[in-house]
Amino acid sequence: MIKKTVTTLFMVMAFVTFGYAQDITGNWKGTVNDQFEINYTFKVEGEKLTGASKGPDGSDRPISNGVIKGEDLSFSIDIMGNPIQIKGKIKGSDADKTKAETIQLFFTINGNDVTLVLSPVK
Template identity: 75%
Template sequence: MIKKTLATVVMVMAFAAFCFAGDITGNWKGTVNDQFEVGYTFKVDGEKLTGSSKGPDGSDTAFSDGVIKGDDLSFSIDIMGNSTKIKGKIKSDATDKTKDTITLSFAVNGQDVTLVLSRVK
């Protein structure tokens, strides 16, 4: 009986930790090509990811088709008049959420771009 109870408790705790690992809801910022600061606002609802990006000119652009599964995410956003697919990877710091990062990868005009975002404090 005790083994079953302990096994259940461990599974519930593991599931809870997994659920919170991918919670990137909130504001994030990064710099493109060490020149242009951009911001992202994410909202997670299960595996659905919604939000927007604030470009260097200050304009907000909503993204679509957002999905988050574990530490992986993807969405589409309009960049210079083209729908661009962005993929990302979340790196969580279990002891300090302010050290979390998201690495986004996408291509613009045939050039690969990598952008590292930090959680806005």
């Protein structure tokens, strides 16, 4: 009986967790220091996050070690030979928690903390 109850509870928790996961697959853009436009292409498969970033110079930088869990995400991008660890938060609309409206990314480059807000490209 306890095994059945625990199994049922686990399944309910799994469905609730996946129900709140936000799909950010697609193109996103933001501006760093009000100067440099950065574009991201994200692809989500379960908890795996892949894609690439296109910087101001036009070069693509692939995302590595990408993970997405609920509204939290993390990945790495190689910039000039240095792996940059990026963490982020997905913000959804109040009416539909599964629709992402913005993504806030947080990282440190050259000793400076940077926050980048991305919006979907329409």
